[in-house]
Amino acid sequence: MPAIVPALVVLGIFYLGYRHYSSYLARRVYGLDAQRATPAHTMRDGVDFIPTNKHVLFGHHFTSVAGAAPIVGPAVAAFWGWGPALLWITLGTVFAAGVHDFGSIVVSVRHRAQSIGTLASDVITRRARTLFLLIIFFLLTLVNAVFAVVISNLLIANPAAVIPIFLQIPLAIGLGQYIYRVRSSALLPSIIGVLVLYLSILLGMAFPLSIEPLTSALGIGERATWVVVLFAYTFVASQLPVWVLLQPRDYINSHQLFIALGIILLGLLVGFDVIQAPVVNDVPPGSKHWFPFLFITIACGAVSGFHSLVSSGTTSKQLAKETDARYVGYMGALGEGSLAVASVLAVTAGAVASTTEWNRLYSSFSAASGGATQNFVEGVAGFANNLGLPVAYGTVFAAVVVVSFAATTMDTGVRLQRYVVQEIGSTLNIRPLTRNIPLATALAVLVPVAMALLPGGGEKGYTFGVLWQLFGTTNQLTAGLALAVIAVWVTKRRRNPVAVLVPLVFLLVMTTWALVINMLEFIGQGQWVLAPLDMIIFVLAIWLIVEAGLALRRAWNDRTSEPEPEAKLDES
Amino acid sequence: MSPDSRAAPLSTRNSWHRVVAAWRRFEAFHDEMFVAPWRQGLEREARRQDDTFRALVMLDALGVENPVAYETMELIPHLVGDLHAWHQRMGQDTFGDPGTCC
Numbered sequence: 001m002p003a004i005v006p007a008l009v010v011l012g013i014f015y016l017g018y019r020h021y022s023s024y025l026a027r028r029v030y031g032l033d034a035q036r037a038t039p040a041h042t043m044r045d046g047v048d049f050i051p052t053n054k055h056v057l058f059g060h061h062f063t064s065v066a067g068a069a070p071i072v073g074p075a076v077a078a079f080w081g082w083g084p085a086l087l088w089i090t091l092g093t094v095f096a097a098g099v100h101d102f103g104s105i106v107v108s109v110r111h112r113a114q115s116i117g118t119l120a121s122d123v124i125t126r127r128a129r130t131l132f133l134l135i136i137f138f139l140l141t142l143v144n145a146v147f148a149v150v151i152s153n154l155l156i157a158n159p160a161a162v163i164p165i166f167l168q169i170p171l172a173i174g175l176g177q178y179i180y181r182v183r184s185s186a187l188l189p190s191i192i193g194v195l196v197l198y199l200s201i202l203l204g205m206a207f208p209l210s211i212e213p214l215t216s217a218l219g220i221g222e223r224a225t226w227v228v229v230l231f232a233y234t235f236v237a238s239q240l241p242v243w244v245l246l247q248p249r250d251y252i253n254s255h256q257l258f259i260a261l262g263i264i265l266l267g268l269l270v271g272f273d274v275i276q277a278p279v280v281n282d283v284p285p286g287s288k289h290w291f292p293f294l295f296i297t298i299a300c301g302a303v304s305g306f307h308s309l310v311s312s313g314t315t316s317k318q319l320a321k322e323t324d325a326r327y328v329g330y331m332g333a334l335g336e337g338s339l340a341v342a343s344v345l346a347v348t349a350g351a352v353a354s355t356t357e358w359n360r361l362y363s364s365f366s367a368a369s370g371g372a373t374q375n376f377v378e379g380v381a382g383f384a385n386n387l388g389l390p391v392a393y394g395t396v397f398a399a400v401v402v403v404s405f406a407a408t409t410m411d412t413g414v415r416l417q418r419y420v421v422q423e424i425g426s427t428l429n430i431r432p433l434t435r436n437i438p439l440a441t442a443l444a445v446l447v448p449v450a451m452a453l454l455p456g457g458g459e460k461g462y463t464f465g466v467l468w469q470l471f472g473t474t475n476q477l478t479a480g481l482a483l484a485v486i487a488v489w490v491t492k493r494r495r496n497p498v499a500v501l502v503p504l505v506f507l508l509v510m511t512t513w514a515l516v517i518n519m520l521e522f523i524g525q526g527q528w529v530l531a532p533l534d535m536i537i538f539v540l541a542i543w544l545i546v547e548a549g550l551a552l553r554r555a556w557n558d559r560t561s562e563p564e565p566e567a568k569l570d571e572s
Numbered sequence: 573m574s575p576d577s578r579a580a581p582l583s584t585r586n587s588w589h590r591v592v593a594a595w596r597r598f599e600a601f602h603d604e605m606f607v608a609p610w611r612q613g614l615e616r617e618a619r620r621q622d623d624t625f626r627a628l629v630m631l632d633a634l635g636v637e638n639p640v641a642y643e644t645m646e647l648i649p650h651l652v653g654d655l656h657a658w659h660q661r662m663g664q665d666t667f668g669d670p671g672t673c674c
Binding site: 043045046047048050053056059060063179180185186187190241242243247248250251254255 | 602604
């Protein structure tokens with residue numbers, strides 16, 4: 001089947017979801033009021049709280065939530081065939097991510113634009129904030145570990161990407177200094193910056209850099225070396241002020257996101273590539289069944305708790321009208337879902353020319369997870385080739401895009417992890433942890449380094465797939481916590497919470513189920529690092545279920561006597 | 573000079589103006605879409621540093637003894653202007669005795 005067919009079907013369902021379901025949520029569940037003043041107006045300060053045009057705010061929101069995760073997860077999940085992956089992305093985006101992202105903005109806007117962590121404490125219980133911090137700690141640990149492996153695998157497979165990636169650092173710093181010091185428009189310097197980056201790919205192709213000779217001479221693993229180099233980089237980068245390196249890199253990435261999406265969609269449309277993978281893959285005996293593992297393999301792209309942090313952290317402070325939350329939040333979820341669809345189609349249609357070739361790439365879960373990102377990169381190269389770009393160039397281009405996204409996520413992740421370590425130090429009254437930034441950063445780096453270097457399954461195999469699923473689990477738990485906050489708020493206002501409760505219950509059941517199966521497997525295999533980690537996350541899941549259940553029961557009893565009047569939506 | 577030969581440069585000039593106007597519009601859109609979040613980050617960092625400085629200058633008002641109060645006192649009038657926004661940002665709806673600020 002041509003890949004464009006399922007792509008158009010999914011986009012059509014997304015359109016219907018936005019047109020009808022988000023309208024239902026806005027009117028009946030969240031009860032938006034176009035006349036109510038938002039914090040962007042009432043707390044306007046010209047820095048955080050600024051009323052922003054909804055199309056522009058959508059752009060800010062989308063570039064903040066989209067990254068490497070909605071690419072990697074779907075590329076791994078294609079192991080079970082493109083049918084289950086696309087089905088979960090479609091249903092998850094329309095009925096879970098849309099509800100979650102949209103709801104997080106609304107609840108935050110109605111609570112002085114507070115973040116989801118504070119809201120958990122206010123709306124559920126004070127204990128929920130501790131739970132939130134713990135979930136975030138494991139989420140950040142795992143995200144740093146998996147992205148280190150993703151980048152290492154890509155740099156090993158694409159030595160031509162090494163020069164452009166390292167050149168991006170001085171390029172970002174230079175562009176950053178220009179924008180910092182010159183107040184004029186940044187359009188021309190940005191175009192030049194992006195052009196220089198993509199021209200440097202030619203330099204990278206002329207001089208591919210592989211560390212293999214060095215590592216084999218020293219007798220150490222190539223992947224392990226890259227992981228250590230990457231964490232050394234993030235150790236330094238995450239201690240710099242954000243405007244020196246992180247923000248300029250983010251800035252370049254936001255341009256790359258739109259360029260890459262444009263190339264994928266145009267290439268897909270022009271090339272008419274045929275899907276070579278089966279609808280449902282007949283997986284080898286002993287492999288994990290897609291139910292429930294699919295739901296934790298694709299978190300970003302179907303529903304991701306990380307979005308609630310962005311929705312309640314920055315987006316809610318800039319919402320000009322309450323009704324804009326529908327466009328920004330729900331559409332942001334659809335945008336991420338579209339990226340996930342592109343990833344599935346890239347690895348099932350763009351990357352391979354025959355079913356035999358696809359079967360070889362996805363012969364086992366280990367092979368699928370280890371090679372997923374490279375398959376995506378080759379898929380994008382296939383689509384880019386439809387537009388006339390040589391495959392070799394397209395491959396390096398896609399690798400540069402994914403590595404750029406993943407590296408900035410690592411920088412942000414280590415930075416946030418340091419804050420969490422400092423907050424834990426403050427709670428436990430351990431002064432060196434709170435005051436010594438290099439020490440706190442070292443602790444933030446050491447745990448994910450250890451995880452990324454976990455033995456098992458060779459250079460890029462088994463461990464990555466398992467770590468990815470554990471990352472998905474913590475991401476789903478974050479989403480579960482945000483959905484619990486939204487459900488409690490909706491229930492208290494005597495509105496029907498079913499639209500929020502269904503994805504909440506679904507996520508908690510699937511996550512817990514997968515955690516139990518994984519735990520039994522780890523214990524059976526004697527994996528004494530992964531088993532306790534899985535068990536801790538399982539305890540957090542149970543804790544979340546108890547807190548959510550208790551909070552919902554209290555909310556049911558505390559409901560206001562009359563439901564709030566249904567407001568008219570003025571979408572002008 | 574025939575009317576046709578005069579019309580040609582005028583139309584070229586109009587086209588050029590349209591191109592420049594379109595470029596300016598795109599620049600404005602680009603700045604709002606991509607550069608604004610970044611500038612917002614810079615302003616946030618500058619404000620954070622200002623807040624720290626203000627807290628140090630106003631230690632006495634916060635109930636903490638300030639060993640260099642004599643030196644910092646003269647700065648206080650410069651900081652009163654946006655005192656209200658500052659204490660609200662710090663999580664206090666009101667500041668000190670009623671009438672001091674709000």
